[in-house]
Amino acid sequence: MQDIFENTILCKHCNKKMLPEQITRKGFILRTLKCESCKNQIIHPEDLKEYENFQNLKKKNFKVKLRYVGNSYTVSIPREIIDFMNEQEQEINDMVNLCMEEMGRVSLNFRW
Numbered sequence: 001m002q003d004i005f006e007n008t009i010l011c012k013h014c015n016k017k018m019l020p021e022q023i024t025r026k027g028f029i030l031r032t033l034k035c036e037s038c039k040n041q042i043i044h045p046e047d048l049k050e051y052e053n054f055q056n057l058k059k060k061n062f063k064v065k066l067r068y069v070g071n072s073y074t075v076s077i078p079r080e081i082i083d084f085m086n087e088q089e090q091e092i093n094d095m096v097n098l099c100m101e102e103m104g105r106v107s108l109n110f111r112w
Contacts, residue, residue: 005031009042011038013038018034018040025051030043030044030048050088053084064078
């Protein structure tokens with residue numbers, strides 16, 4: 001299937017050819033087309049949809065159990081989060097980076 005951004009797209013305001021660019025929002029790389037003269041910008045619909053899915057997932061509050069296993073505690077990561085990460089084609093490692101950010105807050109990083 002052909003991508004719409006592979007075609008020449010003219011700006012609706014000034015009728016000039018829009019040029020491809022990339023912008024980054026919260027770690028997401030979004031493909032865009034930008035008009036150099038009037039600065040009109042179009043974000044790729046698929047990228048925008050994935051970014052919106054991320055924003056919706058980010059708003060959710062998951063209640064998970066803290067379990068004691070051996071000499072450590074474990075927390076289950078909801079499947080919805082793992083599925084989203086897999087959709088983004090990010091490889092999930094067996095090892096993750098865990099650190100204490102502040103009192104009462106622990107962060108889990110899947111990227112090294």
